Amino acid sequence: MALELRNVTKRVGAIQHIKETSLILEPGHFNVLLGATGSGKTSLIKLMAGLDPMASGSIHMDGQDITRLNTQKRNISLVHQFFVNYPHMTVFDNIASPLKVAGMAASEIQGRVEEAADILQLRPMLNRRPHEMSGGQQQRCALARAIAKESKAVFLDEPLANLDYKLREELRDQLPELFSGRGAVVVYATSEPEEALLLGGKTALMNDGHVTQFGPTAEIYRDPANVQAAQVFSDPPINTALIVKKGTTAQMGVDVAWDLSGDAANLQDGEYTIAVRPHHVLPVATHGCTVRLQGRVQVTELSGSESSAHFDQGHRSSWVSLSSGVHPYEVGEMHDFYMDPTACYFFAADGSRVA
Amino acid sequence: MKKRTIVPIVYILFLMLPIYWLVAMSFKTTNEILSGFSLFPQTFTLDNYKTIFTDPSWYWGYINSIAYVSINTVISIAVALPAAYAFSRYRFLGDKQLFFWLLTNRMAPAAVFALPFFQLYSAVELFDTYLAVALAHCLFNIPLSVWILEGFMGGIPKELDETAYVDGYSFPRFFATIFIPSIKAGVGVAAFFCFMFSWVELLLAKTLTAVAAKPIAATMTKTASSAGYELGLLAAAGTLTIIPGAIVIYFVRNYIAKGFAMGRV
Numbered sequence: 001m002a003l004e005l006r007n008v009t010k011r012v013g014a015i016q017h018i019k020e021t022s023l024i025l026e027p028g029h030f031n032v033l034l035g036a037t038g039s040g041k042t043s044l045i046k047l048m049a050g051l052d053p054m055a056s057g058s059i060h061m062d063g064q065d066i067t068r069l070n071t072q073k074r075n076i077s078l079v080h081q082f083f084v085n086y087p088h089m090t091v092f093d094n095i096a097s098p099l100k101v102a103g104m105a106a107s108e109i110q111g112r113v114e115e116a117a118d119i120l121q122l123r124p125m126l127n128r129r130p131h132e133m134s135g136g137q138q139q140r141c142a143l144a145r146a147i148a149k150e151s152k153a154v155f156l157d158e159p160l161a162n163l164d165y166k167l168r169e170e171l172r173d174q175l176p177e178l179f180s181g182r183g184a185v186v187v188y189a190t191s192e193p194e195e196a197l198l199l200g201g202k203t204a205l206m207n208d209g210h211v212t213q214f215g216p217t218a219e220i221y222r223d224p225a226n227v228q229a230a231q232v233f234s235d236p237p238i239n240t241a242l243i244v245k246k247g248t249t250a251q252m253g254v255d256v257a258w259d260l261s262g263d264a265a266n267l268q269d270g271e272y273t274i275a276v277r278p279h280h281v282l283p284v285a286t287h288g289c290t291v292r293l294q295g296r297v298q299v300t301e302l303s304g305s306e307s308s309a310h311f312d313q314g315h316r317s318s319w320v321s322l323s324s325g326v327h328p329y330e331v332g333e334m335h336d337f338y339m340d341p342t343a344c345y346f347f348a349a350d351g352s353r354v355a
Numbered sequence: 356m357k358k359r360t361i362v363p364i365v366y367i368l369f370l371m372l373p374i375y376w377l378v379a380m381s382f383k384t385t386n387e388i389l390s391g392f393s394l395f396p397q398t399f400t401l402d403n404y405k406t407i408f409t410d411p412s413w414y415w416g417y418i419n420s421i422a423y424v425s426i427n428t429v430i431s432i433a434v435a436l437p438a439a440y441a442f443s444r445y446r447f448l449g450d451k452q453l454f455f456w457l458l459t460n461r462m463a464p465a466a467v468f469a470l471p472f473f474q475l476y477s478a479v480e481l482f483d484t485y486l487a488v489a490l491a492h493c494l495f496n497i498p499l500s501v502w503i504l505e506g507f508m509g510g511i512p513k514e515l516d517e518t519a520y521v522d523g524y525s526f527p528r529f530f531a532t533i534f535i536p537s538i539k540a541g542v543g544v545a546a547f548f549c550f551m552f553s554w555v556e557l558l559l560a561k562t563l564t565a566v567a568a569k570p571i572a573a574t575m576t577k578t579a580s581s582a583g584y585e586l587g588l589l590a591a592a593g594t595l596t597i598i599p600g601a602i603v604i605y606f607v608r609n610y611i612a613k614g615f616a617m618g619r620v
Contacts, residue, residue, distance in 0.1 A: 046517075049517070049521055051517050051520065051521075070520075071517075071520040071521055072520055072521075072523050072524065072525060074521075076521055077521060077522075078517065078518060078521040080514045080517075080518065082512060082514055084512065084514045084515055084517075084518045086515070086519075086533050086537070087536075087537050088533075088536040088537060088539070097522055097524075098522035098523050101522060101523040101524055101528070102523055142518075145522070149522070
């Protein structure tokens with residue numbers, strides 16, 4: 001049982017919204033679509049839901065071709081970023097609506113709605129109308145509708161994006177549990193790398209209308225296949241720079257150089273782009289962080305347990321350092337930062353990962 | 356009393372004055388009305404109302420008016436709902452122009468259409484029927500309803516449609532059981548305006564009817580010319596004409612405020 005996309009494309013007029021995409025999405029874990037706004041996550045979900053026509057390709061559910069099947073007959077659920085409920089119905093009727101449409105017996109509907117309402121703590125609110133509830137409750141109502149339906153595929157299109165911070169964390173922790181053991185293919189679109197990591201499962205990185213990399217989330221985080229993948233899957237943004245490799249040394253600008261080891265040392269001499277995550281650039285020389293960089297601190301952010309600093313390196317693009325604990329920076333001061341050379345990704349001129 | 360309370364009170368008094376005058380006249384005899392100025396009816400009489408409720412040529416005027424107004428309102432809303440949905444949800448060639456063109460129908464005076472309608476309806480034997488007036492009024496009411504409903508529909512996110520399809524609703528079922536209830540305020544406002552326009556419109560209603568479907572407004576004008584000045588009777592008829600509008604306004608008063616806020620009314 002799986003949802004399979006084969007060479008799917010979508011175009012509106014002359015613009016290609018989804019470039020040829022093939023994916024096999026399986027039940028049992030979250031399938032996260034991770035990409036920036038406008039990268040095609042929602043477009044792809046709408047294709048899978050049958051809400052938008054495809055230009056070419058086919059979609060298969062459990063080996064059955066559902067390309068030409070109406071949305072209504074696909075047996076799917078969809079939760080939007082905005083809290084979409086039927087405004088004139090009570091919460092109970094909202095959760096029950098797909099079951100009623102399917103012609104289920106009233107007693108069974110009662111049971112399913114109550115079960116879903118219990119899971120999402122909506123029991124006391126079953127007689128309210130959506131506009132009488134908070135945003136978090138409204139979104140839980142939408143989720144309850146998806147759960148009660150017990151459909152084959154559940155599409156969650158940035159369901160937490162419009163919730164406030166606390167609620168988002170709470171609901172995000174619940175989500176994997178909500179759908180585990182239900183046998184549905186769960187597709188979750190988000191623009192936040194952190195969410196993808198917390199939800200686990202598999203991640204498809206989306207960039208400019210196509211999937212750049214697909215695999216187990218942790219693996220993709222560790223092994224980005226190209227520059228875009230490394231950039232999408234990093235928050236704060238990943239640090240990049242041009243280096244020249246000669247022999248076993250990497251030369252970054254005129255001032256920074258270090259000895260290469262491992263795969264990177266075996267690369268052909270020439271120019272490469274390196275990318276290094278902010279938490280591998282620290283304000284103190286510890287563990288592996290040995291390569292000294294100098295920069296003028298531009299912006300600093302404290303998030304309680306972490307300190308980040310954006311620093312300007314003159315002729316190079318500015319970088320970000322992310323360290324745990326509270327580190328006192330002064331904006332405008334020159335500060336030393338230390339990079340872990342073994343944590344660098346190397347990319348060739350075409351963006352593909354080489355080491 | 357403060358100035359801010361006096362001003363609205365004076366304003367409302369001035370607004371109500373002609374209506375009071377009409378109601379007061381309806382309880383006077385025609386002689387009293389003609390004999391001079393009196394603030395209250397000197398000889399209070401219900402004869403005017405009695406005449407209206409017993410004389411078929413009077414009360415049939417009301418029945419006729421209510422009949423074609425109801426038919427018109429139903430047709431206008433039934434046609435405008437799908438049209439407004441199309442304008443609100445789909446992009447098609449010339450959609451904006453067509454939408455504007457609909458509105459321009461309201462810019463022409465009714466007199467322009469009186470002759471063609473008269474000729475056409477006579478030819479197809481619709482003349483002097485409820486349907487004739489109801490259809491003629493559609494010319495103005497459908498564009499207005501489409502305009503109002505489109506505004507309300509624009510406030511419903513397209514995601515609601517998508518959610519319903521995903522939940523298994525067919526389009527007709529979604530439209531009837533989810534979409535229309537979601538914009539019921541808009542339907543109420545549109546129906547109200549159809550009702551009011553059709554109720555007060557005189558020229559087309561008079562031109563397209565003779566006896567069988569003669570509206571109350573036409574009856575009133577004829578009485579004024581033929582049997583001298585029966586002012587008391589006319590005032591009573593006028594008072595009764597206001598009542599249906601007042602009742603409808605009472606039911607849609609909250610919705611209309613919403614419509615005004617959206618700039619579509």
